[in-house]
Amino acid sequence: MNNPINGPVNSHRGLYSLADLDDDSIQRIVRRTIELHTDRAAHTSPLTGLVTGLLFTKTSTRTRTAFTTAAIRLGGAPLAFGPADLQTNTGESAADTGRMLAGMLDLLVVRTAGPMQELRELSGGGELPVVNAMSAEEHPTQGLADLATLIHHFGGLDGIRVLYVGEGNNTAVALARVLSRQPGCHAVFASPAGYGLPPAVLAETAATAARHHGSVTEVHDMAGVPEAARGAGGSGDIHAVYTSRWQTTGSSKPDPHWRDAFRPFHVGADLMDRLPDAVFLHDLPAHRGEEVSGEVLDGKSSLAWTQARMKAAGAMAVLEWLATT
Template identity: 45%
Template sequence: MTKHLLSLADLTQSDFIWLIHRAAEIGDLGGPNSDLLAQRCVGVYFRKTSTRTRTSFAVAAVRLGALPLVYGPADLQTNTGESIEDTGRVLSRYLDAIVIRTAADHDEVVALAQASCIPIINAMTATEHPTQAISDFAMMKRQLGNLSGRRLIYVGEGNNTAVALAFAACRIEGFRIHLVTPEGYGLPDTAKSIATRLSAEYGGSYVEQHEVSPDIEPADVVYTSRWQTTGTTKADPDWRARFEPFRLTETLMARLSRSGDSVFMHDLPANREEDTESSVLDGPQSIALMQSEQKLYTAMAIYEWCVPR
């Protein structure tokens, strides 16, 4: 059966846990070179900007012995009207997997997967960023050890990264995620429903509030993300005023940390002095660069999981 990675909500629990553990294991090993995917070809198709995710999947393919074919937004005939389904049917005859980032919603990657007989890996849609969350939880496992009983505070917009983090957190028994988002910029209702279902089934939990109140319990991980995901704009001309209290400052980081033992994470890119202060991003609690490097090892684990050999 073809294995697709479209949403964290779709994975079996055994596959979800395996991906986190294997990505952490490869990270601990430093991502050794391997010929695991020798004679394979992987399409890396990015219709939105990317530095880390596109590079990590391309480099991971090379280090596993595969040939990556990297496509930009104007390279395929989808740019001239060919359907994503026809694109999938054709590329399935050439490639062994497709990694795709799209500006569209989740339905597009689902349509691509339904038309393809090779693995489709969702490297971010407008609604979810599953590979980011797998990588982040692998990084947390490497840094903190056992994830059960841990707590993460996410401060900022309820974007596709926040959605994926909530889905992942709710799948880990005893893990708690606390989302602190501006009013009107929280998790979408559909994502809340899915997170609630995953929480009931697997034992993790999430809460969300819309103010940075002084009584928030400190956490093991403090996480923020760029306020304008992949450069998207917002309809409200005064949105920056809404977001101002959610900037991750040194003062806020100290308030949300467990006596200095907590780590700071950011999925990058960061808009310095906007979503976070440079003193936090570059500070002693920040593991943002390690977190970015982990994406390479996570890409290797994902290929190992889904690409047939």
């Protein structure tokens, strides 16, 4: 795994969870994301001579396109695998598959509805750097692109309050982890009871945010949002509202009436009109009329389309980081 420009890829690096990264690494990737969003040619082709495998076992538009084009723009060669292409589909273990791929690939990007442990097994015992392009527990590259979008818009997040509305899914986990690292940033997660952030993640990110003079809190009633925002100190104004699909890719809910619990968490013009200075974010794809109205998604306050384009620059920044660190 030799890069003729920057030397060997550090085979023990990978991006499985944002919890594994230190603050400096997160800030470095986000800074490069913003730079590459501004100028996609602002690099030295760090993937020249390298082959990046892309294993997507679940549907993807933005993330798959982002990493495929990122590998090409950085001078590398992408090699795509579909959900039925590998022998894991016939019973070969992820560990055996990873051991083989480690001898043929330089980097591997994986999307799965399975656990993060599956990605670690595909690393071939740590020989092959693996990027988590979404797993059941977390969507770290989405979180990095989200952070880059917010910093690009606000300039910095000290004193900024972000309201996340909806399920505490893998996107929400990544968002909580990146926001909790930003000095003076406050995040409120509003989810139906039983659908919030995993308790361990909430405890972890709340403690991290407190160390950075910020906060991560959770409410299960939209009526509790103003009080939670005020509890963070200052005016309590919400500067950004974020939502995602109620039905996470590759998942299902055991309660057949779950939509009834989610309806009060719809982001419509009535909510955004009460927050006239707030911007709107969505990780896409969106279901207009369900988690968000078309009026909000396509409205003047929406950063959702900038956020989607930021994923292309984010993929470049992550691959460059792996190839040059």
